[in-house]
Amino acid sequence: MTVRPVTDADDAFLFALYAESRAQEMAQTGWSAEATRDFLKSQFALQKRGYATSYPGATYTILQVDGIDGGRLTVDRQSDCLRLIDLLIASEWQGRGLGTDILRALMHEAQGGKVPLRLSVAKGNPVQQLYARLGFRVTGDIGQYWAMEWMPDLGPREV
Numbered sequence: 248m249t250v251r252p253v254t255d256a257d258d259a260f261l262f263a264l265y266a267e268s269r270a271q272e273m274a275q276t277g278w279s280a281e282a283t284r285d286f287l288k289s290q291f292a293l294q295k296r297g298y299a300t301s302y303p304g305a306t307y308t309i310l311q312v313d314g315i316d317g318g319r320l321t322v323d324r325q326s327d328c329l330r331l332i333d334l335l336i337a338s339e340w341q342g343r344g345l346g347t348d349i350l351r352a353l354m355h356e357a358q359g360g361k362v363p364l365r366l367s368v369a370k371g372n373p374v375q376q377l378y379a380r381l382g383f384r385v386t387g388d389i390g391q392y393w394a395m396e397w398m399p400d401l402g403p404r405e406v
Contacts, residue, residue: 248345250320253307260309260316265291268335302332310349312340320349328396329357331366346374350381358399367392 253261266273266287273283298305302323310318318336322329331353336345357364366383368375369392378395387394 248317248348249311249314250308251311253309253319257309257316261319262288262291264319264335264337265294267338298332302330305332310336310345312345318345322353325362328362329353329360329364331364346377347381350377354381354397354399357397361399361401363399364397365394366396367394 266284269287269290273287276283278286298321302321304325305321305323308320308322309316310320316337317340319333321331321333323332324330331350334346334349353364364383365386366378367389368378375393375395378397381397383395383397385393386396
């Protein structure tokens with residue numbers, strides 16, 4: 248797996264990935280394909296603007312598996328924490344350990360900086376099990392989401 252910066256040319260892939268992530272939810276609406284697409288396009292645009300406004304220093308990357316675009320990762324390296332804003336892996340690449348590998352890499356980065364790794368996750372999202380298995384704990388209730396955090400070992404390092 249490799250990562251590369253997001254470019255304007257990635258919008259179609261990123262929208263398709265976003266739409267795929269909400270397909271199950273949208274299937275329950277009974278909306279037409281056109282109405283669903285229009286709704287998802289507006290939500291995608293709002294999310295993009297929201298991330299840019301809330302996290303102006305964030306890095307946006309495309310995850311590639313064997314040279315094929317397979318996901319997105321958005322991280323904000325703040326002074327007091329490493330914030331995982333978004334990790335989304337295409338369904339065809341899920342279940343292969345990619346998410347675990349990315350999370351472990353972020354945990355390693357947080358450990359080196361001696362800062363917590365923070366994220367929020369929708370309540371009921373099965374990925375919570377992965378976060379719990381890796382040592383994340385719930386730190387707050389933010390409406391439809393749980394705030395979660397992984398704390399690095401803050402003790403002195405051995406040289």
